[in-house]
Amino acid sequence: xxxxxxxxxSNIYEQHPGEWVALADDEETVLATDKSAQKVIEKxxxxxxxxxxxxxxxxxxxxxxGVE
Amino acid sequence: MKFKYKKIPVLLQDGSRSxxxxxxxxxxxxxxxxEIRYEVLLDSGADFSVxxxxxxxxxxxxxxxxxxxxxxxxxxxxxxxxxxxxxxxxEGTIVTTEVVFSNDITDxxxxxxxxxxxxxFFRVYFIYSKGQIDIKPEIITTVI
Numbered sequence: 764x765x766x767x768x769x770x771x772x773s774n775i776y777e778q779h780p781g782e783w784v785a786l787a788d789d790e791e792t793v794l795a796t797d798k799s800a801q802k803v804i805e806k807x808x809x810x811x812x813x814x815x816x817x818x819x820x821x822x823x824x825x826x827x828x829g830v831e
Numbered sequence: 832m833k834f835k836y837k838k839i840p841v842l843l844q845d846g847s848r849s850x851x852x853x854x855x856x857x858x859x860x861x862x863x864x865x866e867i868r869y870e871v872l873l874d875s876g877a878d879f880s881v882x883x884x885x886x887x888x889x890x891x892x893x894x895x896x897x898x899x900x901x902x903x904x905x906x907x908x909x910x911x912x913x914x915x916x917x918x919x920x921x922e923g924t925i926v927t928t929e930v931v932f933s934n935d936i937t938d939x940x941x942x943x944x945x946x947x948x949x950x951x952f953f954r955v956y957f958i959y960s961k962g963q964i965d966i967k968p969e970i971i972t973t974v975i
Contacts, residue, residue, distance in 0.1 A: 768962035769836040769852050776840050781938055783885070786870070790835075790857060800885035804867075816857045818870035819883055822938035824841050826851070 781822035785815035832922045834964040837870075854957060854964050855941070859920035860930075862890040869942060873955060873964065877945030878902075880919075880930040881912055886942070887932040890917070894932055902931075910935030919948065924968045926952045 770790050778793075785795040785807035794815050795806035807815040836852040843849055854873040859866055860882070867889050871882065879900070887894045897913035912933035918925050930948045944950070956965040 769838040771838045772855075773838060773840045773850070790837075790870070800883070801889055804889065814866070814868060816868040816870055817886070818855075819885075819936075819942070821940065824839060825939070826841055826843070 775818070775820055776824050779820045780824075782820055784818050784820055785812065786818060787812065787815065790816060832924070832966045834966065836959070836962045836964065852959065852962055856921075856944075856964065856966075858944070859925075860886060860890060861918035861920065861925070862892055862915075865890045872941040872943045873949075873957075874941075874943040874945055875950060875955070877943050878947060879912070879914075880928075880943060880945045880948030881936065882930060882932050882942040883936055884932045884934045887913075887915065892917075892932065894934075897932070900931055921953065921966060921968075924953075926968075928952065 775784055775793060779796050782796045782798055783800045783803040784793050785803045787794055794810060794812050795803050797803040797806060800817060834856040837855040839851050839853050841849055841851050855870050856873060857868055857870050859868050867886060869886055884894055892915055894913050897915040900912050900914060901909050902912060903909045910933055912931035914929050914931050917930055918927045928948045952969050954967045954969055
């Protein structure tokens, strides 16, 4: 696999497990984090980002098969 | 529309660490005058598109007013979700469709795009060797 073209979420997973993160348009820059999705939007708005991309970082990262 | 896979660190059974590539892409959900952008996993094995209930709250959707669904998965048990009609955007292409919001996505799970609500509208080409996903609308409803 060519993982050079992929966007690396390693830092996001390592630094914010279980949290909602607000990302910039580049999908890499973390604008804000919080355990609450609503609060993470409010935090992003306070720094001038009205429409960030939300992502819920899994608390544990293991091999994945399905939603459970 | 081209998207990049996301490189994800994973803990393996033997305690060692590795990385995988997952097809996680940004979408936009619209409901009435609200909208939210959200990273979700393309999961062609899922029947429905299922999102965190937190997203419904931000959109001001009355979660439990939707039709109730109980789902089974590859894991140990089923979970409950509520179906709602929303507008879903992938870059400039939008479709109005039924999706499910659930409180039961685990702490290790993702919001997912499944057959209903997503793959019925889009052709998806997973080009894993290039770390790239190409998505083309099957039926263009609106381009914004």
